[in-house]
Amino acid sequence: DARVTQTPRDKVTEMGQEVTMRCQPILGHNTVFWYRQTMMQGLELLAYFRNRAPLDDSGMPKDRFSAEMPDATLATLKIQPSEPRDSAVYFCASGSGYEQYFGPGTRLTVT
Amino acid sequence: LAKTTQPISMDSYEGQEVNITCSHNNIATNDYITWYQQFPSQGPRFIIQGYKTKVTNEVASLFIPADRKSSTLSLPRVSLSDTAVYYCLVGELNYGGSQGNLIFGKGTKLSVKP
Numbered sequence: 001d002a003r004v005t006q007t008p009r010d011k012v013t014e015m016g017q018e019v020t021m022r023c024q025p026i027l028g029h030n031t032v033f034w035y036r037q038t039m040m041q042g043l044e045l046l047a048y049f050r051n052r053a054p055l056d057d058s059g060m061p062k063d064r065f066s067a068e069m070p071d072a073t074l075a076t077l078k079i080q081p082s083e084p085r086d087s088a089v090y091f092c093a094s095g096s097g098y099e100q101y102f103g104p105g106t107r108l109t110v111t
Numbered sequence: 112l113a114k115t116t117q118p119i120s121m122d123s124y125e126g127q128e129v130n131i132t133c134s135h136n137n138i139a140t141n142d143y144i145t146w147y148q149q150f151p152s153q154g155p156r157f158i159i160q161g162y163k164t165k166v167t168n169e170v171a172s173l174f175i176p177a178d179r180k181s182s183t184l185s186l187p188r189v190s191l192s193d194t195a196v197y198y199c200l201v202g203e204l205n206y207g208g209s210q211g212n213l214i215f216g217k218g219t220k221l222s223v224k225p
Contacts (some may be wrong), residue, residue, distance in 0.1 A: 014195065031205075033213065042216065042218070043155070043198075098145060098160060103154055104154060105154055
């Protein structure tokens with residue numbers, strides 16, 4: 001049963017520190033998404049890639065967030081420097097047509 | 112971008128059929144309707160997708176009228192484990208066009224009681 005994996009599952013860090021979240025999409029999926037979920041804002045699309053090329057990152061705060069796909073098996077989302085308002089659950093998803101398969105998420109807490 | 116409107120919450124009892132309606136008045140010709148389910152502390156999970164009329168799978172049915180301005184997700188004989196948030200999304204296949212199928216909104220929180 002193919003699944004999207006994310007690491008770490010939980011991350012607690014102090015304001016100003018760099019945070020890197022990793023995602024392994026399902027093999028064969030050509031599109032990878034990053035979402036952020038908070039109680040106030042719900043699920044927000046941050047960025048997505050197709051065939052490893054960024055298609056849209058308009059949902060990301062450009063000054064501190066960056067997303068990359070170094071290869072087809074790894075997607076990363078980096079926050080530098082982190083701020084308390086970045087505290088949220090970050091989901092990675094992958095897909096190849098219309099359905100998105102979500103990972104378990106990374107719960108980030110910035111103190 | 113086809114905006115969707117769903118009830119914020121619904122209550123039901125075990126064994127009942129639940130129908131959640133989503134309005135999408137400005138749906139485009141190429142748009143499909145997709146529903147996801149999200150349990151607490153998990154990522155959303157695809158339930159069903161359709162373009163018109165009726166689609167059924169082992170989990171749910173999706174009813175779409177001829178004008179496609181709304182759709183209804185039907186969950187037969189719900190159980191406590193169906194308590195979750197249900198999202199309706201509208202957009203083109205392959206996440207194209209307006210990418211409406213990447214906009215999750217607030218969803219409908221379904222609470223199933225014993």
